[in-house]
Amino acid sequence: MTLALARTRDQIFIDGDWVDPGGSNRIEVTSPTTEEIIGSVPSATVPDIDRAVAAARRAFDLGPWPRAVPAERAAVLRRVRDELQARRQDFAQLVTDEMGCPITQSLAIQVGAPLALLDSYLDLVGTFPFRDVRSAPSGNALVTREPIGVVAAVVPWNVPLTVAIQKVAPALLMGCTVILKPAPETSLTTLALVQLFQDAGLPAGVLNVVPAEREASEYLVSHPGVDKVTFTGSTAAGRRIGALCGQNLKRVTLELGGKSAAVILDDADLDTTVESLRLGSLRNSGQICTLKTRILVSDRRHDDVVDRLHALLESMPVGDPRDPVTQIGPMVTRRQRDVVTNYIRSGIEQGARPVIGAGVAPQDRGWFVDPTIFTDVDPDMRIAREEIFGPVLAVIRYSDEDMAIDIANHSDYGLSGGVFTSDLDHGIAVASRIRTGSVEINGNPVGFKAPVGGFKSSGIGREAGHEGMDEYVETKSYGLPAEKVAQLTNDLAAWESVTYS
Numbered sequence: 165m166t167l168a169l170a171r172t173r174d175q176i177f178i179d180g181d182w183v184d185p186g187g188s189n190r191i192e193v194t195s196p197t198t199e200e201i202i203g204s205v206p207s208a209t210v211p212d213i214d215r216a217v218a219a220a221r222r223a224f225d226l227g228p229w230p231r232a233v234p235a236e237r238a239a240v241l242r243r244v245r246d247e248l249q250a251r252r253q254d255f256a257q258l259v260t261d262e263m264g265c266p267i268t269q270s271l272a273i274q275v276g277a278p279l280a281l282l283d284s285y286l287d288l289v290g291t292f293p294f295r296d297v298r299s300a301p302s303g304n305a306l307v308t309r310e311p312i313g314v315v316a317a318v319v320p321w322n323v324p325l326t327v328a329i330q331k332v333a334p335a336l337l338m339g340c341t342v343i344l345k346p347a348p349e350t351s352l353t354t355l356a357l358v359q360l361f362q363d364a365g366l367p368a369g370v371l372n373v374v375p376a377e378r379e380a381s382e383y384l385v386s387h388p389g390v391d392k393v394t395f396t397g398s399t400a401a402g403r404r405i406g407a408l409c410g411q412n413l414k415r416v417t418l419e420l421g422g423k424s425a426a427v428i429l430d431d432a433d434l435d436t437t438v439e440s441l442r443l444g445s446l447r448n449s450g451q452i453c454t455l456k457t458r459i460l461v462s463d464r465r466h467d468d469v470v471d472r473l474h475a476l477l478e479s480m481p482v483g484d485p486r487d488p489v490t491q492i493g494p495m496v497t498r499r500q501r502d503v504v505t506n507y508i509r510s511g512i513e514q515g516a517r518p519v520i521g522a523g524v525a526p527q528d529r530g531w532f533v534d535p536t537i538f539t540d541v542d543p544d545m546r547i548a549r550e551e552i553f554g555p556v557l558a559v560i561r562y563s564d565e566d567m568a569i570d571i572a573n574h575s576d577y578g579l580s581g582g583v584f585t586s587d588l589d590h591g592i593a594v595a596s597r598i599r600t601g602s603v604e605i606n607g608n609p610v611g612f613k614a615p616v617g618g619f620k621s622s623g624i625g626r627e628a629g630h631e632g633m634d635e636y637v638e639t640k641s642y643g644l645p646a647e648k649v650a651q652l653t654n655d656l657a658a659w660e661s662v663t664y665s
Contacts, residue, residue, distance in 0.1 A: 318381065392636065
């Protein structure tokens with residue numbers, strides 16, 4: 165095993181090897197805790213992108229990976245999974261140092277989640293319908309799901325390993341080749357991850373990693389050699405990527421922003437409800453797109469919920485994310501801290517009332533924000549409509565259930581949501597009226613075998629589950645005579661021997 169979780173790298177990963185970049189520009193990685201530079205990586209140039217796409221194209225068009233049986237591809241990913249498990253602490257520490265996630269949470273959501281994703285995909289690939297036969301009076305067909313081709317995967321800084329695995333694992337299992345473009349803020353983590361794939365025996369060109377700034381990144385997603393783009397990030401960036409892909413009808417999956425509502429019904433147990441919001445609304449210091457940051461509560465229970473939320477935030481230490489006691493760390497960059505504090509000022513200016521927080525946390529160094537709860541929030545305020553991506557919650561009153569649902573749906577986004585109640589059947593009925601890609605009942609997660617994704621401005625397509633694997637295949641139908649269909653139906657060995665070139 166050659167992995168060292170390096171803090172400085174001089175090469176990028178193309179065509180199965182570490183190679184010198186085409187330029188001298190570098191991306192500096194700065195600790196959000198100490199404000200010190202902790203490492204740097206090369207910034208890929210446009211010619212580097214051409215090299216990476218050419219390598220992925222050769223590996224797809226001529227190489228063994230798309231033609232391997234699913235079990236062979238799964239064996240490589242299983243080796244990656246086992247080595248990631250063995251280096252769990254190292255990866256968690258690196259993510260904490262790069263983007264400030266509290267170390268206790270990093271072990272769970274920054275490394276535990278990608279491990280669970282890998283387990284789910286490795287289990288699901290055994291039941292994925294790569295081929296089936298269909299007969300009708302009008303004709304007979306072999307229907308196949310074949311790899312979509314060369315995939316450009318663009319991942320964010322907030323959960324870099326999780327989103328990388330969420331895209332790379334199904335793409336590889338389906339037989340695609342990949343160019344992975346990490347966020348500049350967490351490039352060290354992504355380059356450490358690719359070493360695991362190299363050591364696991366992934367063929368040359370199947371996975372390439374190119375840290376890059378905006379110009380080279382836009383070139384990648386619009387490159388004619390790329391068949392599919394998958395992106396997770398802001399809605400503004402997603403619109404730009406969608407427009408670039410649309411010009412050439414390039415396949416695209418977009419998992420974008422959110423402004424999710426937690427609908428607390430009157431029969432909910434408030435103690436367990438509010439405790440579930442510790443992670444449901446504030447994990448990763450509020451820097452997760454699915455967090456429930458609009459807290460909808462009836463006039464009757466408003467004050468009780470606010471009191472409990474106030475106590476919740478007081479129980480969540482803000483500080484050095486390397487300290488296991490810390491529950492709220494810094495914002496990832498100075499710019500992100502300023503974005504969050506500007507939203508807090510906007511809330512005050514528009515008439516919302518902060519009951520706790522509303523300022524820059526008093527640390528000597530680092531980009532910290534005081535966790536903040538607003539009441540007297542109108543659904544049309546900016547803090548109730550726009551994604552803040554920080555530890556800021558907006559408590560919004562409703563008078564009856566229909567009003568609560570209207571407020572929950574009063575959003576450009578539709579990524580996630582929550583309903584809290586003691587009546588599960590009623591909770592499901594309420595959740596069915598909320599226009600989002602997923603709804604958690606009483607804080608229960610949907611798990612990694614269920615598809616996730618957004619309605620409205622929260623994106624296009626789905627990730628995880630069989631549905632997420634479907635995003636990396638094209639469906640093809642072969643017209644066949646009835647006797648061949650009968651053979652394929654009755655002879656599993658013959659069915660599995662059908663290949664494509």
